[in-house]
Amino acid sequence: MGWWTIPVITLVCFTLYGIEGIGEELEDPFGYDKNDIRIDAIIEDCREEVMVLLESWKKGGEEYYL
Structure with a gap:
């Protein structure tokens, strides 16, 4: 893919980090943060x-x- 490898990998990494962040919030929904239940x-x-x-x-x- 040549130079297209860099933007594709960057997009995949940001997507996976976003899914990881969502998983961490769903793992512990109760607390004292602003977005907690x-x-x-x-x-x-x-x-x-x-x-x-x-x-x-x-x-x-x-x-x-x-």
């Missing part, structure tokens, strides 16, 4: 919803009976 916020929302359901159940609210 905020699991603490999700857990807090779930806790608040369960507490609301429990309070309604304690008061005898019939809309939450199973």
Whole structure:
């Protein structure tokens, strides 16, 4: 391929490094980086919803009976 080898290899290397970077992010999605999943916020929302359901159940609210 002659001189076309350099751009082709460069393109392949950047593509493979990009796939490697995506794999590293998918490997550990929870943390404190800007693009990580905020699991603490999700857990807090779930806790608040369960507490609301429990309070309604304690008061005898019939809309939450199973």
